[in-house]
Amino acid sequence: MKFKKWNISKPEERDVALLRSAGYPYLLSTVLAARGVTTPEGAAEYLERDRSLTISPMLMRDMDKAVSRIQRAISDGETIAVFGDYDVDGITSTVLLLDYLKSCGAHCLRYIPRRIEDGYGLSKDAIKGLHNQGATLMITVDCGITGNDEVDFANSLGLDVVVTDHHECKEELPRAVAVVDPHRPDCHYPFKHLAGCGVALKLVLALGGENREDALFARYCTLAAIGTIADVMRMEGENRTIVSCGLEALPHTDFVGIHALLKEAGLLGKPITSIQIGFVLSPRINAAGRMGAADLAADLLEADDPAQAELLAKRLCDLNRERQAVEQAICADAIGQIEKLRSEERSALVLSSEAWHQGVVGIVASRLSEKYSCPSFMIYLKDGTGKGSCRSYGGFNLFAALDACSDLLEGFGGHELAAGFTIQESNIDAFRQRMNRYVRSAMDGELPVSSLDIDAAITSPGEVTLDQVESLSHLEPYGAGNSRPVFALLGATVDSIQSVGQGRHLKLRLSKGTSRFDAIFFSVTEEECGITAGSRVDAAFYLQANTFRGTTTLQLQLIDIRPSLTPSRHEAADLELLHRLLDGGPVSSQETARLRASREQYAACWVALERQLRQGKLEEERLPYLRRLAVRTGGNESFLRTALALTVFQERGLISLHVQGDAMTLCLNPARGKVDLNACPYLVRLRDAANRNRGDQP
Incomplete structure (x- = not known):
C-alpha cells in the first residue's frame, strides 16, 4: 500500500441522479457531484472553457x-x-x-x-x-x-x-x-x-x-500551455484557458521543434492531453536543464528547420534517458541515508552528498517527499558549498520555512511548493535540526501522512464503459485544483496477477460481481505489491482507454491497492453474529457451533499474536489483520473464531485492543500469572447454549 490514508469522497446519490437526468454520463456526474458541482447549471459553468484571455x-x-x-x-x-x-x-x-x-x-x-x-x-x-x-x-x-x-x-x-x-x-x-x-x-x-x-x-x-x-x-498559447502544465500551476481561471486553447492548437503549431519532439516521443498524430504534456513532453524538455544543457531545449523550440529540429529532439530524448539513470542512482543513495537518520530528523529530510548530480536532486526530492510524506531538502556539495533543491508535502510552505532559516543560508528563492537555496556545508547539521523543529511546530506536532484523495468509489461497475471514460475528457485540462479523476473499486477480487515489462510493472485482472477489469500497476513489483491471486482488495486508479495492436479496451491504471477494508458478505455476517453474542442477543445452536473453537485454535492464535506484539504496539487496519491472523489460526470458521479470540483475550486482560473506524491498535498487557480463558463470560454463554441445545435433543 503506497498511501497510508485514502480520502474517499461520497457524493450524494440524489446529486448524481440530478446531473444524470440532465444528460451528464454516470462517471462525469459522479466526479462533478464529488467536487461540489450538484446542479446542471453549475455543471455547465464548471465545464465551460473560455476561448480567450479576458483580463487586460x-x-x-x-x-x-x-x-x-x-x-x-x-x-x-x-x-x-x-x-x-x-x-x-x-x-x-x-x-x-x-x-x-x-x-x-x-x-x-x-x-x-x-x-x-x-x-x-x-x-x-x-x-x-x-x-x-x-x-x-x-x-x-x-x-x-x-x-x-x-x-x-x-x-x-x-x-x-x-x-x-x-x-x-x-x-x-x-x-x-x-x-x-x-x-x-x-x-x-x-x-x-x-x-x-x-x-x-x-x-x-x-x-x-x-x-x-x-x-x-x-501563436503563443501552445508554448504557454506546456510551461504552465510543467510548472504545476493551478488549473483554473486564465491557466485553464491557456492550456485548453494551447492543447487544441498543438497539432497545428508553427513551432516545428514541438512537432519534432512529439514525433521522437511517439506522440505525433495522437490525441494530446495535459497528461501527455506533463508526463512525456515536459520531462524531455526539463532533462536538458537538469543535465546542464538548457540551451539545447531552447534551440529546439526556436528551430525553423525540420531536419535540425529532428536531430535536436533526438538528442533531447537521449538526455532524458541519461537523466533517468542518474535519478535512480541518487534516489537509492538518498534512501540509504534516510535509513540512518534518527526519528527526530525525519520530519524534514535534509540530505547531502558530493556524488550527486546537481541538476537531478530536485526531482529526487519530489520522489522522497511523496515516499516519506514530508518536505525534502537535497543538497549537492562541492568545495564546502551546497546547492539545495527542496520540495514540499501536505501544503507545507517552503518559502516561509527557508525564510525562517535564512541566517543559515547564503541565499534562497522559489515558492511554497518548490524552492532552491545555497548553504555552507558547515551549516547543514544546524539547518537539519532547525528545519525539523520548524516543520513539527508548523504542523502542530501532527505530521502529515501519505494520503490519496479519491473522487468516488464506483458503485455501479457494470456502467463503467469506454464511452463513460471518454466523457471524462470534458473535465480537461487537468492540473492543480482540477486533478485527474481518481476512482476506487472496493471489495474487488484479484483474479490474476503477473509481472510484465521485464518485472518492472504488474498486470492484474480484477472482478467485482459480474464485472471484470484489466489493470496495470506501473513501477511496482509483486513483492512490493504484496497482493496475491484470490485476495480481496480495494483498488484506487485512473480510468483510461488502452490501445494495443489496433484494439482499444478499458483499463484501470492503478495508483494504489490494499487489502480490502470492506467486509465480504460472509465477513459481514460473521461480525454481525459476533456483535450479537457480545450484546447478549439470541444465538442459534448452529451459530453456537460455528463460534466455538478448540483449545488448539486459541493457542495457535495466541502464539501468533505474542510473536507479532513482542516488539511493541501494533497499528493496523482491522479487517486485513483479522484475515491474515485467521489464515495462521486455520480451521473452519477461522475468521469468525479469530475475531472472537481477540475479544476473549481483551476481556481476560491479556491484550489491549482499540478500534476506531477501520483502524485497530493492539498491544500485549503485562503478564499477571495464569489466566483462565474458560471464565470469559462470552465463552461461558456459548457453553451454556451448547448444553441447552444438547438437552433439547431427544
Missing part, C-alpha cells in the same frame, strides 16, 4: 512601464537580452518572448543559466557578459524577483532591467525599470496563479496591443 494585461502592476521601455528599445534599435531559467517554464517563457521580439525586428540576446555552473536566477557574471555584448535592456522571464543585488549591479553598468516573474516576492523589490509579478503586494491583477510563461504571454499581448491580442494568443 495592463492591470498588472508596472506593465505600462515595461511596455514603454521595451517599445522604446525596439524602435531605437537597442540590443535586448532575455534572461530566462533552465526549467520548462523558463525555457518556454524565453522562447515565447524572443520569438515576439524578433518578429518586431529587435536585435536580441538569449541567456539561460546553466544549472550546475550558474545556479538559479540572476548572476553578476552573466549580466556583465550580456552588457559586454552590447545589451542595453535586459528582460527577465520566470526569474529575477529576488535578484535585488544583481539588478543593482546591472543598473551600475547602465543596463536597464525589466523583471517579469511569478515567484514569491521578498519584502523589498528589485530596483528595476519595471517589476511585473502578480505576487507583488501592490499588484491588483485578479488572477495570481500564472506561470512564468503566462506572465511572459501577458507581456507580449500588452506589447502587441488590443488589436493583435487574438492573433498573438493563437
